[in-house]
Amino acid sequence: MKKTYTVSVFTENSIGMMNRVTIIFTRRHLNIDSITASESEVKGVFRYTIVLRTTREQVDKVIGQLEKLIDVFKAFVHEDSEVVHQEIALYKIKTASLTNGDVEKVIREHHARILTVDPLFMVIEKTGHVAETQLLFESLKPYGVLEFARSGRVAVTKPMKEFSTYLKELEESND
Amino acid sequence: MNSTKITGAQAVMKSLVAEHVDTIFGYPGGAIMPIYDALYDYENSVNHILVRHEQGAIHAAQGYARTSSKTGVVFATSGPGATNLITGLADALIDSTPLVCITGQVASHLLGTDAFQETDVVGISMPITKWNCQVTKAENIPAAIAKAFYIAQSGRPGPVLIDITKDAQFGEMDFEYEKCTNIRSYYPRPKLKKSVAEEAAKLINEAKKPYLLIGQGIMLSNAEKELLEFVEKSGIPVASTLLGLGAFPNHHPQYVGYLGMHGDYAPNIKTNECDVLLAIGMRFDDRVTGDISRYAKQAKVVHVDIDASELNKIIKADVAVHADAKEALKVLTELVHKKQRTAWLQEFKDAKTTEVETLQESAKALHSEEIKMDEVIKMLSELTKGEAIVVTDVGQHQMMTARYYQYNKTKSNVTSGGLGTMGFALPAAIGAKFGAPEKPVIAIIGDGGFQMTLQELGTILQSEVAVKIIVLNNRFLGMVRQWQQMFFEKRYSFTNMVSPDFVALAKAYSIEATKVEARTDLKETLLEMLNHNGSYLLEVMVAKEENVFPMMTTGASVSEVRLK
Ligand SMILES: Cc1ncc(C[n+]2csc(CCOP(=O)(O)OP(=O)(O)O)c2C)c(N)n1
Numbered sequence: 001m002k003k004t005y006t007v008s009v010f011t012e013n014s015i016g017m018m019n020r021v022t023i024i025f026t027r028r029h030l031n032i033d034s035i036t037a038s039e040s041e042v043k044g045v046f047r048y049t050i051v052l053r054t055t056r057e058q059v060d061k062v063i064g065q066l067e068k069l070i071d072v073f074k075a076f077v078h079e080d081s082e083v084v085h086q087e088i089a090l091y092k093i094k095t096a097s098l099t100n101g102d103v104e105k106v107i108r109e110h111h112a113r114i115l116t117v118d119p120l121f122m123v124i125e126k127t128g129h130v131a132e133t134q135l136l137f138e139s140l141k142p143y144g145v146l147e148f149a150r151s152g153r154v155a156v157t158k159p160m161k162e163f164s165t166y167l168k169e170l171e172e173s174n175d
Numbered sequence: 176m177n178s179t180k181i182t183g184a185q186a187v188m189k190s191l192v193a194e195h196v197d198t199i200f201g202y203p204g205g206a207i208m209p210i211y212d213a214l215y216d217y218e219n220s221v222n223h224i225l226v227r228h229e230q231g232a233i234h235a236a237q238g239y240a241r242t243s244s245k246t247g248v249v250f251a252t253s254g255p256g257a258t259n260l261i262t263g264l265a266d267a268l269i270d271s272t273p274l275v276c277i278t279g280q281v282a283s284h285l286l287g288t289d290a291f292q293e294t295d296v297v298g299i300s301m302p303i304t305k306w307n308c309q310v311t312k313a314e315n316i317p318a319a320i321a322k323a324f325y326i327a328q329s330g331r332p333g334p335v336l337i338d339i340t341k342d343a344q345f346g347e348m349d350f351e352y353e354k355c356t357n358i359r360s361y362y363p364r365p366k367l368k369k370s371v372a373e374e375a376a377k378l379i380n381e382a383k384k385p386y387l388l389i390g391q392g393i394m395l396s397n398a399e400k401e402l403l404e405f406v407e408k409s410g411i412p413v414a415s416t417l418l419g420l421g422a423f424p425n426h427h428p429q430y431v432g433y434l435g436m437h438g439d440y441a442p443n444i445k446t447n448e449c450d451v452l453l454a455i456g457m458r459f460d461d462r463v464t465g466d467i468s469r470y471a472k473q474a475k476v477v478h479v480d481i482d483a484s485e486l487n488k489i490i491k492a493d494v495a496v497h498a499d500a501k502e503a504l505k506v507l508t509e510l511v512h513k514k515q516r517t518a519w520l521q522e523f524k525d526a527k528t529t530e531v532e533t534l535q536e537s538a539k540a541l542h543s544e545e546i547k548m549d550e551v552i553k554m555l556s557e558l559t560k561g562e563a564i565v566v567t568d569v570g571q572h573q574m575m576t577a578r579y580y581q582y583n584k585t586k587s588n589v590t591s592g593g594l595g596t597m598g599f600a601l602p603a604a605i606g607a608k609f610g611a612p613e614k615p616v617i618a619i620i621g622d623g624g625f626q627m628t629l630q631e632l633g634t635i636l637q638s639e640v641a642v643k644i645i646v647l648n649n650r651f652l653g654m655v656r657q658w659q660q661m662f663f664e665k666r667y668s669f670t671n672m673v674s675p676d677f678v679a680l681a682k683a684y685s686i687e688a689t690k691v692e693a694r695t696d697l698k699e700t701l702l703e704m705l706n707h708n709g710s711y712l713l714e715v716m717v718a719k720e721e722n723v724f725p726m727m728t729t730g731a732s733v734s735e736v737r738l739k
């Protein structure tokens with residue numbers, strides 16, 4: 001049965017790392033829904049967050065292949081219920097539409113905020129799950145959305161074990 | 176103070192020497208010229224073998240690594256030189272062969288500009304190397320090479336590629352070499368968990384019909400002695416994968432044969448009759464398992480591998496032992512009970528008799544005057560007492576050799592298993608001989624595969640390496656023809672092979688050669704070849720339409736091996 005999985009990969013920050021990580025998915029003909037990367041809580045260690053829909057069996061094998069990469073410390077897989085996750089979305093609309101009182105209402109109802117206002121355009125920001133940021137997009141559409149960009153998922157896990165604890169365990173597992 | 180500055184190219188050579196490299200297979204070109212210039216000063220300490228094609232260099236390095244247990248080293252230039260390595264990298268990765276390939280690259284300011292002979296070899300080779308990197312500064316060369324050797328050799332071995340830009344080769348640096356012994360994100364030496372070993376031993380001790388499958392992992396971890404002790408104490412029958420051949424002496428009474436699509440009958444069918452299946456240093460390739468939904472379902476599976484991603488990848492293990500084979504075998508030998516399993520072994524022997532009788536019956540149907548491949552291999556095996564290094568190419572001759580050569584010595588079987596690369600054998604045999612100069616090296620090659628890399632006869636000529644070459648000429652791409660006969664109504668679409676005069680060809684390279692067509696001449700010519708001082712090519716005209724049996728057809732289970 002296919003489900004949405006969040007894969008977290010902890011890696012060195014080496015050139016081509018993104019390529020090495022994605023090749024593993026490509027080889028198994030798996031489509032990545034979103035991918036983000038940035039430095040984790042451990043200095044110098046990068047965290048990739050990859051979201052995809054597949055079977056548990058496939059994703060478990062992917063984890064094995066990812067961990068086989070020399071520059072990967074550890075990879076984890078979680079179901080949606082095991083992570084707290086968010087996406088950030090930015091919407092650019094004409095400043096002129098603000099004079100239409102409804103826009104302000106829409107922004108307030110969606111708990112979005114205005115990031116910047118230029119004489120010509122303004123940028124609205126909303127953080128939430130895809131369904132929520134999508135809903136705001138639909139609501140703004142009638143006023144004309146000039147640009148819309150949404151980030152990939154970022155996620156932290158609910159279990160309390162920290163990555164640095166895993167790091168220690170890994171070092172000890174080596175003879 | 177004296178300046179101790181050297182160039183990046185000199186640093187490459189010094190680093191290789193620090194890693195005890197004494198043999199390099201390579202081919203020069205523009206982007207690697209500074210390294211070749213540095214190599215020129217090492218004429219007395221480093222043996223560089225000039226091949227005729229970079230694919231030849233990498234296959235030779237694979238052959239070298241497989242017989243010497245050292246890391247094979249390859250030099251190639253940028254662009255076409257580097258892309259010619261691709262097949263060998265893929266082959267070495269899937270067959271776990273340690274290699275360090277050094278490629279030249281255009282100067283760093285030209286990267287990404289489509290400069291002459293620029294190719295993104297790091298990008299291309301990412302999925303077919305264990306690790307790769309690009310070095311653009313001279314001072315980073317020693318650390319990259321140290322890391323490369325460490326990665327290539329440790330854990331599950333594999334090929335590594337370092338791409339060095341021309342300016343890094345020319346650049347100056349202070350040389351200092353420190354061997355790499357640890358990478359913080361890489362854990363190649365798993366600690367065997369005692370409790371897991373105990374669980375495995377418990378299953379084995381309680382089993383009535385335990386059965387052991389071994390792979391190349393035994394040789395990669397130098398566990399031959401530990402294997403023998405374990406097998407003799409536990410009384411378990413042993414079968415081998417294609418790449419595992421030689422890890423356990425084939426004349427041993429507990430050796431029951433060769434596994435897989437063209438493997439022996441008993442080892443395949445007994446997989447579905449044993450109660451505990453113990454697999455060590457093998458990876459359940461589909462050529463071994465056949466249909467996995469009908470593979471060893473009745474058995475408890477114990478799988479030992481150093482590569483965690485192999486555990487539970489294909490066959491679910493009841494006990495997955497993440498460990499080096501040598502260590503695992505040592506511990507298991509202590510834990511298992513001493514037992515004899517005569518009745519169980521007899522079952523394998525009975526199945527073997529069925530196989531031999533059926534095959535003899537089929538042989539009668541073929542033209543009796545034609546020499547058959549298996550006759551050549553059996554005779555060669557006898558004449559060499561199963562102690563030669565045998566290098567095979569890919570096809571019917573490969574399967575026949577695996578079936579009928581009695582591999583009694585470890586690291587004596589060099590073949591392209593996982594990738595099935597035609598053209599592998601000739602260059603691999605050259606490398607194998609450099610890796611084990613004191614042993615006879617015999618390449619067994621088909622008429623098709625020989626023509627894929629026969630330019631390496633030039634390497635034999637120039638390096639004066641003594642390899643014996645047997646071309647089993649059936650005038651067909653035999654293995655494909657067999658499938659066409661069996662599954663495509665004998666529609667022999669582009670599988671007949673017209674070949675040149677191989678004997679004249681060999682002689683053009685100053686290699687002694689003979690062609691044999693009559694059975695009565697076979698033994699004599701084989702002996703002449705073996706006793707000849709230097710290289711020798713023996714072309715044996717064999718039956719055109721001989722088939723390899725037993726055979727497990729695609730989608731069949733191990734219990735459904737066809738004997739004819
Ligand atoms: C590079 C490459 N191309 C194609 C194949 C497919 N293939 C596998 S066996 C075979 C026939 C080999 O013929 P030959 O070398 O004459 O050996 P034979 O089977 O006749 O002993 C072919 C074409 C391959 N394995 N490798």
Ligand SMILES: [Mg+2]
Binds near residue numbers: 621622623648649650
């Ligand atoms: Mg042939």
